[in-house]
Amino acid sequence: MPSSVIPLSLLALGMIVGLFVKFPPASIAISILLYILILLVGIVLGREGASLKIGDLKIPILTLIGTLASGIIISPVVGLPVNVSAAISAGLGWYTLAGPLITKACGAKIGIIAFISNLLREMITLTMARTISERIGCDSLAASGAAPCMDTLLPFIAQVCDHNGTMKSFISGLVLTIIAPLLIPLLLSL
Amino acid sequence: MWDVLLCFITGIALGKLLKPRKKVERILSYIAYALIFLIGVEIGNEGVLLQLPEIMLSSFIIAVSAIICSIIAVKLLR
Numbered sequence: 001m002p003s004s005v006i007p008l009s010l011l012a013l014g015m016i017v018g019l020f021v022k023f024p025p026a027s028i029a030i031s032i033l034l035y036i037l038i039l040l041v042g043i044v045l046g047r048e049g050a051s052l053k054i055g056d057l058k059i060p061i062l063t064l065i066g067t068l069a070s071g072i073i074i075s076p077v078v079g080l081p082v083n084v085s086a087a088i089s090a091g092l093g094w095y096t097l098a099g100p101l102i103t104k105a106c107g108a109k110i111g112i113i114a115f116i117s118n119l120l121r122e123m124i125t126l127t128m129a130r131t132i133s134e135r136i137g138c139d140s141l142a143a144s145g146a147a148p149c150m151d152t153l154l155p156f157i158a159q160v161c162d163h164n165g166t167m168k169s170f171i172s173g174l175v176l177t178i179i180a181p182l183l184i185p186l187l188l189s190l
Numbered sequence: 191m192w193d194v195l196l197c198f199i200t201g202i203a204l205g206k207l208l209k210p211r212k213k214v215e216r217i218l219s220y221i222a223y224a225l226i227f228l229i230g231v232e233i234g235n236e237g238v239l240l241q242l243p244e245i246m247l248s249s250f251i252i253a254v255s256a257i258i259c260s261i262i263a264v265k266l267l268r
Contacts, residue, residue: 007226014230015239026232033225035197040218042201047209059264066263070255078248089256096222099229101194108236111229113248120253136261143260185194 007095007119011112027104034100038181041097045178059168060175063143064183067092084110087187091118092146092176093125098184105188122148129153130160138165142172147180149173 018026071089075082084106091098095118103111125132125145132141138161145153150173158166204210233239 006223010223010226011230011233014227014232015234016230017227018231018234018236019239020234021231022235023231024235026228026235030225030228030232033221033228035193037218037221037225038194038197039201039204040214040221042198042203043205043208043210044201044214044218046202046205046207047214048205062263062267063260065267066260067256069263070259071252073259074252074255078251080248085252088252096225100225103229103232108229108233109238109241109245112233112238113245113252115226115229116245116249117252117256120249121256124253124257132261136265139264140261143264144257146256146260181194181198 011115030100031104034104037097037100041177041181045174056168056171057175059139059142059172060179063146063172063176064092064179066143067146078113080110080113083187083190087184088114088117090180090183090187092180093118093121094147094177094180095119095122097180101181101184102188105185121146122152125153126156129156133157133160133165138162138169141165142169145169145173147173147176150177 067089068086071086072082074089075085078085080088087102088098088110091102091114095115098118099111099115102114122145125141125148128144129141132144138157141157141161142149142165145157149157149169154166154170154173157169161169238245
């Protein structure tokens with residue numbers, strides 16, 4: 001899982017550095033970089049300029065419904081307010097976005113839960129890709145992977161799904177990538 | 191919320207107008223990595239590390255439940 005090794009290593013390195021070196025501007029730097037990240041994601045999506053049909057929205061909308069339902073159901077289990085738990089789930093596997101956005105709004109502890117849970121979503125999907133696609137189908141694989149289906153998970157999906165399934169996964173990932181940056185702040189503001 | 195929306199929409203407009211080269215993806219990765227490192231630093235600074243087992247358990251529960259509920263939604267409601 002090379003795509004997960006770098007972020008996990010950087011997180012661990014940052015934690016070790018943070019234990020020994022106090023760096024108060026970290027939260028300001030996180031805010032600034034976060035805005036730049038969202039701007040650049042917008043630039044990439046604007047450049048691609050994909051056109052969507054109504055039928056393409058079925059999988060991402062159902063994925064979103066399932067994910068938000070899970071955030072609401074799981075809230076008492078993890079001991080977080082419903083909107084925060086739903087916002088963490090609304091990261092939709094996009095850990096580089098959910099981690100900083102939620103750290104900025106709710107602090108480091110909840111931020112790291114957002115980061116790790118969304119990273120785990122990607123890692124579990126990656127590990128289980130073949131099993132999910134063979135036993136439940138490629139639509140379920142797209143639902144499991146959520147937003148990263150348009151980039152980091154796409155090569156692995158292409159290995160286990162046909163062209164149609166891979167395209168559906170890409171479009172689902174694209175739609176969820178557009179939704180996540182808007183939905184997380186909306187849920188946190190409730 | 192509006193600050194994020196503004197950044198996002200500005201980005202989409204810039205992307206449509208300027209059609210920048212593929213270098214943007216590379217810059218995006220570097221920024222994402224810098225963000226992850228800084229989150230780590232903040233976690234270290236705030237002494238959240240002691241709560242790591244609880245954090246890992248909550249994260250695992252949230253991730254697995256999100257995957258299961260999404261798959262159920264796609265399977266049942268389609």
